[in-house]
Amino acid sequence: MPVADEFYGPTGAFRATETCDVAGYLWSQIVLLSVSGQGCMADRAERAFFNAGPATVARDFKTHVYFQSPNRVVDGSPPCPHGPGASGCSYKLSHMPLCCTAALNRIVPNYVMHMWMATYDNGLAATHYGPCKVSALAADRVRVEIVCRTDYPFNEVIEMSVNPAREATFPLSLRIPGWCKNAELSVNGTGVNAAPDAKGFVRVERLWKQGDAIRLRFPMSVSVAAGRDGNAQGAPYASVSYGPLLFALPIPDTQGPNTPNPAAKWKYALDAEGETLDQGMTVERQPMPAKWDWPLASPLTLRAKGVAIDWNPAPDAPRLPPEPIAKGKPPESITLIPYGSTKFRVSMFPITERVFKLSELKEPPQPSGK
Numbered sequence: 001m002p003v004a005d006e007f008y009g010p011t012g013a014f015r016a017t018e019t020c021d022v023a024g025y026l027w028s029q030i031v032l033l034s035v036s037g038q039g040c041m042a043d044r045a046e047r048a049f050f051n052a053g054p055a056t057v058a059r060d061f062k063t064h065v066y067f068q069s070p071n072r073v074v075d076g077s078p079p080c081p082h083g084p085g086a087s088g089c090s091y092k093l094s095h096m097p098l099c100c101t102a103a104l105n106r107i108v109p110n111y112v113m114h115m116w117m118a119t120y121d122n123g124l125a126a127t128h129y130g131p132c133k134v135s136a137l138a139a140d141r142v143r144v145e146i147v148c149r150t151d152y153p154f155n156e157v158i159e160m161s162v163n164p165a166r167e168a169t170f171p172l173s174l175r176i177p178g179w180c181k182n183a184e185l186s187v188n189g190t191g192v193n194a195a196p197d198a199k200g201f202v203r204v205e206r207l208w209k210q211g212d213a214i215r216l217r218f219p220m221s222v223s224v225a226a227g228r229d230g231n232a233q234g235a236p237y238a239s240v241s242y243g244p245l246l247f248a249l250p251i252p253d254t255q256g257p258n259t260p261n262p263a264a265k266w267k268y269a270l271d272a273e274g275e276t277l278d279q280g281m282t283v284e285r286q287p288m289p290a291k292w293d294w295p296l297a298s299p300l301t302l303r304a305k306g307v308a309i310d311w312n313p314a315p316d317a318p319r320l321p322p323e324p325i326a327k328g329k330p331p332e333s334i335t336l337i338p339y340g341s342t343k344f345r346v347s348m349f350p351i352t353e354r355v356f357k358l359s360e361l362k363e364p365p366q367p368s369g370k
């Protein structure tokens with residue numbers, strides 16, 4: 001998400017974006033996708049939806065924030081380090097002005113309404129993924145129902161059942177996420193080439209019959225992105241993603257989303273072992289819970305290495321450490337969970353010198369002009 005906390009500036013660990021911007025960004029990417037047919041717009045929409053989306057609301061959907069930020073390590077109520085509005089980072093019933101209170105209700109429907117789109121060649125396109133059922137016209141106005149069963153993005157497999165009212169020939173365009181390098185696709189058990197076209201879609205045109213089965217698999221891998229926080233004298237940071245999900249070190253909220261556990265350990269610099277940034281990180285999966293409210297007990301966790309550091313961000317002007325951590329305690333195993341499951345978190349991590357060297361970060365950007 002772009003920074004949008006009323007002081008425009010570069011992405012930063014403690015910079016924020018409004019809840020209404022999450023809704024607006026999602027909508028903008030969906031419109032750009034429908035105009036251009038470029039799957040990368042849907043990649044952006046999915047990333048915003050599965051990460052920034054759930055962070056806007058409490059798990060019971062009764063309260064919401066005005067501002068969310070990649071790192072939220074203090075209550076923030078008051079003071080809130082992000083722009084005017086001292087309690088903007090707290091989960092409340094409503095915030096004045098009501099832009100965020102109103103717009104947050106657009107996030108889920110706008111995503112769901114655009115999981116499928118019609119195509120100019122009388123086909124259907126799967127544009128955003130998740131469990132769903134669509135009923136639409138394809139071919140020569142034949143009613144087609146498609147049911148998607150999946151735990152995506154917490155799992156890699158999406159199974160679809162295609163049910164046209166009568167046998168009909170039409171194309172199905174399936175989006176292959178840009179982060180996925182070796183997608184797998186089969187129709188009724190037979191493998192189909194899943195290499196995407198220039199716009200990021202695989203087009204399958206055939207005579208579709210009742211009960212035809214599509215199986216998609218999007219193998220996920222850990223990706224570590226390093227950069228510099230332009231708001232903190234170019235402090236180096238790294239963030240960790242897996243498929244479309246951003247990962248974070250959770251600071252458990254003990255009595256609601258405005259109360260962090262004061263005993264939680266979160267002052268770590270991200271470390272690495274081996275020759276690449278993702279080496280040594282392992283993924284663990286558990287069955288999906290029956291009720292889904294973005295729990296701290298996530299069905300998908302990631303084990304990484306962290307070095308405990310001395311770091312005390314000031315509540316009114318929090319910052320990342322300005323330099324990579326050269327000396328520290330021995331690395332510990334830390335458990336990361338999806339950003340959307342956290343209310344207090346670190347997702348833009350301070351980094352050790354080892355991560356700094358592996359990421360080949362350039363010199364920090366110099367301030368330009370006024």
Ligand SMILES: [Zn+2]
Pocket residue numbers: 018019020021098099100101
């Ligand atoms: Zn707003």
